Amino acid sequence: MIPITRLALGEAEAAAAASVVHSGWLMNGPRTAEFERLVAEYVGAEHAVAVSSCTTGLHLALLAAGVGPGDEVICPSFSFIATANAIRYCGAVPVFVDIDPRTYNIDPELVEAAITARTRAVLPVSQIGLPADIPAVKAVAARHGLQVVEDAAPSLGATVHGRRLGSLADLTCFSFDARKILTTGEGGMVTTDDARAAERIRLLRAHSASVSTADRDRAQRVVLETYPEVGFNHKITDIQSAIGVVQMGRVxxxxxxxxxxxxxxxxxxxxxxxxxxxxxxxxxxxxxxxxxxxxxxxxxxxxxxxxxxxxxxxxxxxxxxxxxxxxxxxxxxxxxxxxxxxxxxxxxxxxxxxxxxxxxxxxxxxxxxx
Ligand SMILES: Cc1ncc(COP(=O)(O)O)c(C=O)c1O
The missing domain is CATH 3.90.1150.10 (Aspartate Aminotransferase, domain 1)
Known part of the structure; x- marks a missing residue:
């Protein structure tokens, strides 16, 4: 039987995961910070924030882009269900537009016609490894003051005119599930040049706690954190990130x-x-x-x-x-x-x-x- 995918994880990934198990710290911590740095450098983005999946990354990226209840987000329908589900998690409405039949990605020319007074963002999908025409989508979005949140779940490493996905849209989300370019089992990453958006995603992924668990643990005094808004638990573990670090060495x-x-x-x-x-x-x-x-x-x-x-x-x-x-x-x-x-x-x-x-x-x- 020839499967649709077969994992390519080896001894190095197993050893990296084991070393985290033995380290005494399993939650997002030093390995996650290293994984984030490697992905940011690789795609050419200022910031990378690791999350539990691409789906949760899309959710937080849309929130960071200001998407909220009643807003419309333009996206393709030819995608995995998570693309639209993430829009729904924000209380927003997906507005589906057609694809270019040659690339299977969103047709930028159809995006403009779908924009209404309620449109808040455009969510192109770089499907199955081929980039959507992000520069063209961004040009339309810029004319209307809209953010571009890209679902690049399957497309880490793909480029448009020499630039890697992850450095083109306002926010880009990648997946590390078992069928993706790299895998950490489950996992995701949001990349952006926007420091405020990155910081907001970091807060939202960890319950919006004013002080992270790691910082409280390191402090030599009692630190009482607060929770200014309702956040989520969309964190990745250091076990997954350690596998991701090894995989990034082979990207x-x-x-x-x-x-x-x-x-x-x-x-x-x-x-x-x-x-x-x-x-x-x-x-x-x-x-x-x-x-x-x-x-x-x-x-x-x-x-x-x-x-x-x-x-x-x-x-x-x-x-x-x-x-x-x-x-x-x-x-x-x-x-x-x-x-x-x-x-x-x-x-x-x-x-x-x-x-x-x-x-x-x-x-x-x-x-x-x-
Ligand atoms: C286009 C697309 N978007 C989103 C996802 C969801 O990714 P994850 O499983 O990391 O949440 C996938 C995964 O199959 C996908 O192919």
Whole structure:
């Protein structure tokens, strides 16, 4: 069976986690500070704040961007459910706009038309490893005084005109779940150049306590903290961060290998009329968290996924959030490119450690199933 992903964690990650277990301090502490510094440096942002997941990072980033009850936030529907859920956690309303059918990312030209007096932020998603056109989205947002909070959950390491995601939007959120570029099991990071937003996220992730647990523990006197507002427990642990620090030491190798595997899929599928391979715009790089193909055959997406599984190859698909029951209360929207992509695209196995032999087997299976 070729899985959709396989973890690439080794002895170094295990030793780093064990050393935290033995250290006497498990909560967010020195390893988290180190993980934050490494990610900030890597993406080219002034600040990075580690959180328990990308979902909780999006929640806090939206709050830091001033999103509150009744506000509207513009986002794509072709994404994971967490994108829209984070908007809902703030009491705000997701306003779905369509994607560019070539990149599967939000179409910046449609963003402007969706802006109303209630719009507070734009939330583009850099989906499956390919950056959304953040500079174009930012230009529209700037004309209307809106913040851009990017969901770059799957896209650590991807670039637009030489700049890494994490340094482009006002706030960018990454995921370190098991299927992402790097993993800490669960985990997330918000990056920003805005010192006030970073500080607010640091407070909100830890119950808005005026003094952190670590600072109270270090103090040689009694420190009584206060809680000026209702915060959250969205902290990461030092066990996860220690794994993240080791993974950050391998990030260039991991990204380069994913890029190689992506190019190799492109080459293997070049002559295959039954699928359309990913499109990467000029000046953008794709880190292939997933490898997405659009079906050009009579077979339905589900038929193909079942047939692939019968041949021992796992696949996945991305759905449209606006079609999910949890979002049935929103006014209906017409998103033809989103609907088409959700119905006609399939994700193939893609992970650091996928061998050329396994990749050949995936392509052979796909050719049989088409
Ligand atoms: C586009 C997107 N946004 C958000 C998330 C949520 O990330 P996490 O599991 O770290 O909360 C994911 C994870 O699959 C994702 O793919």
């Amino acid at each position: 260039d190798e991991i990204v380069a290998e994913r890029e190689r595997l992506g190019r190799r899929y492109d080459e293997l599928l070049a002559g295959q009329d039954g699928v359309e391979t990913p499109y990467v715009p000029e000046g953008f790089t794709h880190v292939y968290q997933s490898y997405n193909v659009r079906l050009r055959t009579e077979r339905t997406q589900e038929e193909l996924m079942v047939a692939m599984l019968e041949l021992g190859v796992a696949t996945r698909r991305i759905f449209a959030i606006h079609t999910q029951p949890a979002y049935a209360d929103l006014p209906s929207v017409r998103l033809p490119h989103t609907d088409e992509a959700a119905a006609r695209t399939v994700l193939l196995p893609m992970f650091f450690g996928l061998t050329d032999d396994e990749q050949d087997q995936v392509v052979t299976a796909l050719e049989k199933c088409l």
